[in-house]
Amino acid sequence: MITFDLKNQFKKVRHASKRRSIQLIISLSFTIVAVISMVFVTLAIYTSYINTARQTTIENNKQVIDQMSWTVNSYLRNMMGISNSMYYSVIKNLDLTSDTMNKEMDLLYEANKDDLISIACISQDGALISAAPIATRKTGVDFTEQDWFLSTEEKIENFHFSKPHVQNMFESSNYRYYWVVSLTRSVDLNYMGYTRRGILLVDMNYSAIEQMFSRVNERGAGYVYLIDSDGDIIYHPKQKAISGGLLQENNMEAVSYDDGSHMEKFLGEKRAVVVKTIGYTGWKIVSVMPVSELSAPFNQFRAFMIIIVTVSIFLIVFGNIIISKIVTEPIRRLENSLKSIEDGSLEADEVYIGGSHEIRHLGRTIRSLVLQMRDLMDERVREQKEKRKSELNALQAQINPHFLYNTLDSVIWMIEAEKYQDAISMITSLASLFRISLSKGNNIITIKDEITHARNYLAIQKVRYKNKFEANIDIDPAIEDCVTIKLIIQPLIENAIYHAVGDLDDEGIIDIKGYEKDEDIYIEVRDNGMGIPPETLANLLVEKTKSGGKGSGIGLWNINQRINLYFKNDYGLTLESELDEGTVATIHLPKMTMDEYMGGDGNEK
Amino acid sequence: MKNKKLIRLFVISVLLLLLFDSIINFRYGVKRKDLVKIVFLVDGDNPNDYENMKAGAISAGEDKNCLIDFVNISKEEATEADVYFVVANHNLRYYDGTDMVDDFSLAEDFSNYVLANSDCDSILLVSSGDNKEYVNAIEGFKTSIIESGRKVEYRPLSKDVKKLKQSMYNLEQSGLFDTVIALDRPSLSAAVEANTRINPFVKIYGVDNSSEAVYYLDNGSVEALAYKDEYSMGYTAVRHALKDYSLDKIAKEKSFYYIADRDVLYSDDMEMVLFPFVK
Numbered sequence: 001m002i003t004f005d006l007k008n009q010f011k012k013v014r015h016a017s018k019r020r021s022i023q024l025i026i027s028l029s030f031t032i033v034a035v036i037s038m039v040f041v042t043l044a045i046y047t048s049y050i051n052t053a054r055q056t057t058i059e060n061n062k063q064v065i066d067q068m069s070w071t072v073n074s075y076l077r078n079m080m081g082i083s084n085s086m087y088y089s090v091i092k093n094l095d096l097t098s099d100t101m102n103k104e105m106d107l108l109y110e111a112n113k114d115d116l117i118s119i120a121c122i123s124q125d126g127a128l129i130s131a132a133p134i135a136t137r138k139t140g141v142d143f144t145e146q147d148w149f150l151s152t153e154e155k156i157e158n159f160h161f162s163k164p165h166v167q168n169m170f171e172s173s174n175y176r177y178y179w180v181v182s183l184t185r186s187v188d189l190n191y192m193g194y195t196r197r198g199i200l201l202v203d204m205n206y207s208a209i210e211q212m213f214s215r216v217n218e219r220g221a222g223y224v225y226l227i228d229s230d231g232d233i234i235y236h237p238k239q240k241a242i243s244g245g246l247l248q249e250n251n252m253e254a255v256s257y258d259d260g261s262h263m264e265k266f267l268g269e270k271r272a273v274v275v276k277t278i279g280y281t282g283w284k285i286v287s288v289m290p291v292s293e294l295s296a297p298f299n300q301f302r303a304f305m306i307i308i309v310t311v312s313i314f315l316i317v318f319g320n321i322i323i324s325k326i327v328t329e330p331i332r333r334l335e336n337s338l339k340s341i342e343d344g345s346l347e348a349d350e351v352y353i354g355g356s357h358e359i360r361h362l363g364r365t366i367r368s369l370v371l372q373m374r375d376l377m378d379e380r381v382r383e384q385k386e387k388r389k390s391e392l393n394a395l396q397a398q399i400n401p402h403f404l405y406n407t408l409d410s411v412i413w414m415i416e417a418e419k420y421q422d423a424i425s426m427i428t429s430l431a432s433l434f435r436i437s438l439s440k441g442n443n444i445i446t447i448k449d450e451i452t453h454a455r456n457y458l459a460i461q462k463v464r465y466k467n468k469f470e471a472n473i474d475i476d477p478a479i480e481d482c483v484t485i486k487l488i489i490q491p492l493i494e495n496a497i498y499h500a501v502g503d504l505d506d507e508g509i510i511d512i513k514g515y516e517k518d519e520d521i522y523i524e525v526r527d528n529g530m531g532i533p534p535e536t537l538a539n540l541l542v543e544k545t546k547s548g549g550k551g552s553g554i555g556l557w558n559i560n561q562r563i564n565l566y567f568k569n570d571y572g573l574t575l576e577s578e579l580d581e582g583t584v585a586t587i588h589l590p591k592m593t594m595d596e597y598m599g600g601d602g603n604e605k
Numbered sequence: 606m607k608n609k610k611l612i613r614l615f616v617i618s619v620l621l622l623l624l625f626d627s628i629i630n631f632r633y634g635v636k637r638k639d640l641v642k643i644v645f646l647v648d649g650d651n652p653n654d655y656e657n658m659k660a661g662a663i664s665a666g667e668d669k670n671c672l673i674d675f676v677n678i679s680k681e682e683a684t685e686a687d688v689y690f691v692v693a694n695h696n697l698r699y700y701d702g703t704d705m706v707d708d709f710s711l712a713e714d715f716s717n718y719v720l721a722n723s724d725c726d727s728i729l730l731v732s733s734g735d736n737k738e739y740v741n742a743i744e745g746f747k748t749s750i751i752e753s754g755r756k757v758e759y760r761p762l763s764k765d766v767k768k769l770k771q772s773m774y775n776l777e778q779s780g781l782f783d784t785v786i787a788l789d790r791p792s793l794s795a796a797v798e799a800n801t802r803i804n805p806f807v808k809i810y811g812v813d814n815s816s817e818a819v820y821y822l823d824n825g826s827v828e829a830l831a832y833k834d835e836y837s838m839g840y841t842a843v844r845h846a847l848k849d850y851s852l853d854k855i856a857k858e859k860s861f862y863y864i865a866d867r868d869v870l871y872s873d874d875m876e877m878v879l880f881p882f883v884k
Contacts, residue, residue: 139825166880168823168871175816177823177880238664243877244837245859246844246852303633307626314622318615325611 022331026324034316042309054294058261061274065287069276071212076281079183080159082112083202086119087187096129096191105132117167117178117203124197134170141169148182152199156186161281163232164206179206209235222289229282231255254286330355334363346374387565390558391443410464426463429456444597447514448480454489454512461497469501469508476515483597484589485566488559492525492585500529500583516591523587531579540575641671643846644686646678648693661839669847688846694738697838700845705838711862712745715831718864720753723808725784727756729776733769733791735761742788762792773799777807787811793818797826819879822870829866834878837861
């Protein structure tokens with residue numbers, strides 16, 4: 001269920017993203033820019049801070065090591081001072097046979113016993129000349145086999161510092177064994193006026209060195225150890241573990257480092273190493289700080305930065321969504337308004353106007369357009385209604401029962417009078433009349449058809465009126481195929497018959513003329529009747545003016561109105577009349593063929 | 606509808622954000638390391654007997670926020686700890702229930718050394734008290750010595766110092782044995798003292814690495830010592846307790862005991878194990 005829903009949601013999101021709405025573009029682009037900027041800045045600050053902090057830690061380490069170096073150096077110098085003091089103040093000035101050497105040695109030992117385990121003077125052949133505090137050599141101990149003895153004999157001009165070892169040369173009444181670092185030097189011994197070589201041994205209490213380094217190693221972060229010039233460990237906080245094979249140290253590599261800070265990788269761990277050489281001895285103090293411990297204090301900072309970044313991204317994303325929603329809401333509402341318009345709703349009041357100035361302007365413009373559209377459509381509807389109404393009127397007029405009755409009466413009379421040909425002719429004319437009247441429902445027919453309709457009407461009326469008048473039809477053949485509205489000539493003829501020539505005795509003339517002029521078509525229906533008084537003439541083209549009692553009832557207004565409706569107000573019906581002379585009704589139409597009309601050209605006109 | 610969706614999305618995002626930030630804070634935040642309390646339950650009343658093991662344990666636990674304590678086994682129920690190690694007769698029971706030092710192997714190797722380095726015929730094994738912890742060692746000694754065709758006898762002596770010394774004196778005076786292997790410190794001290802007084806021809810060996818034993822070895826009172834590397838035992842045990850399993854393999858392969866005589870007493874390796882730093 002949940003999977004299905006997720007799929008649907010994913011599809012919706014994909015669909016929404018494809019649509020690329022303004023809100024999506026705005027929120028996405030701002031989010032991306034803001035997030036990238038923020039991440040970049042955060043990374044830069046974080047990296048810079050971490051590097052600076054690391055460097056600071058390393059520098060602090062260096063300072064500690066420098067301090068340690070000074071302390072150890074000072075201690076060793078002190079020891080060398082004791083050795084010098086013993087040699088130059090005592091040994092050089094005294095003969096070996098004198099007792100004073102022992103006393104002096106004891107005094108010197110007592111003065112420095114916190115740092116010393118023993119002092120001894122040994123002859124070149126390994127005989128113990130003097131020692132403090134214990135002057136008895138342990139049974140079985142041969143001084144000449146000791147490492148310190150051999151290295152001193154090898155280079156007599158230098159001080160020698162041994163590796164830490166357990167002092168095992170002198171008898172001891174207790175079970176205590178001391179770790180010492182032996183400082184030795186070659187000395188000149190005076191023996192009854194002769195100079196003999198010997199060795200002055202100063203056993204420094206190793207615990208002094210051990211305490212110095214233990215204090216530093218209590219800091220907790222990393223550790224410090226001490227190696228000699230061969231890389232052998234003198235002090236290491238985990239020396240026993242190393243010698244027991246439980247731990248490894250990179251001391252052999254460290255001895256090759258110059259003084260300063262280095263980065264090394266040992267047993268898969270990256271470490272920051274600071275090395276400092278202690279002057280005379282060649283010993284090196286090595287400080288080791290695992291890089292992970294360097295970073296440990298900054299873990300909280302890192303967590304803080306990550307949290308800040310994630311919260312900021314969260315705020316940016318949602319802030320952008322909300323702000324873009326606020327910004328694009330008016331656009332969306334305006335879009336919805338347009339959709340309603342698309343769907344056919346032309347309510348101008350429903351067009352949304354709101355939001356920023358530009359959106360409000362758009363809304364107002366759209367509303368105005370909607371109003372204009374509605375007005376135009378209303379006008380169009382009104383025109384169509386008028387058209388239909390006029391056509392309906394014209395059509396209804398064609399089914400004028402009086403005309404039909406009279407015509408049929410005439411036919412009956414002709415049949416009764418055995419004037420069958422006349423009857424046939426009249427029925428034929430009537431049929432043709434009605435056929436063209438209907439014109440299969442078309443309102444636009446050719447002038448030819450309209451004239452045929454007029455001819456049929458005239459034929460019927462001439463019979464009815466017993467040829468009281470003459471009708472002449474003169475239509476320019478060039479215009480016969482042009483279009484006209486149906487039922488516009490016949491009503492004029494009808495009017496001419498009823499109101500002009502119908503009452504004349506054989507003198508009535510109706511002339512129907514059609515011609516082209518100035519690229520338009522004119523059809524005149526002229527009669528020589530009594531004419532129309534001016535006041536009546538003025539009102540003839542006014543709506544709802546009906547012909548008095550007779551005729552089809554299609555008013556001249558109807559004819560003019562239909563022409564205006566189909567062909568605009570540039571065209572129409574005009575009347576001219578002179579009293580006692582006659583009347584001319586002129587139909588003005590655009591010149592266009594049926595094809596032109598159907599092709600849309602007529603619609604323009 | 607859309608607003609409801611947005612609100613729902615907002616709530617879910619907040620929850621995810623909180624979850625993510627909690628994870629980050631847990632992983633990278635200030636880590637108050639949980640204190641791990643490790644207790645070594647030891648026999649004997651003198652906790653200084655296990656000073657080497659304690660030094661190794663403390664060294665292993667440095668910078669790891671752990672508390673290490675050595676407590677007499679009788680106080681086990683009153684002690685609360687995260688990890689317990691049982692130590693009996695200077696032998697530590699490892700996490701898998703095995704003793705870190707196989708007393709039988711130690712005894713076998715030591716007896717082989719004794720047999721190879723001395724012309725002994727009759728060997729006396731002594732201990733102060735009849736401690737069942739010596740059973741494996743005695744078995745190891747006996748097996749090896751009997752196989753070589755020599756005589757061997759075990760005598761558990763009194764724990765009382767006076768009686769112990771007297772018994773030891775009597776035994777050495779009897780002349781029945783030419784070699785004594787003392788299985789603990791009191792019996793070793795008694796054997797050395799008795800030997801000094803009467804019969805310097807009895808060779809004494811000991812299973813001990815106390816400073817007295819080392820002194821005896823150094824001054825020739827004792828021929829050789831077999832001893833357990835308690836520092837390494839304590840170190841390894843604590844590393845395992847702190848979930849550093851890198852030493853488990855080493856622990857399986859390492860023997861955790863040594864045999865030292867005067868020739869190697871002051872060698873670099875032996876020095877480090879036998880001689881603690883004295884402040």
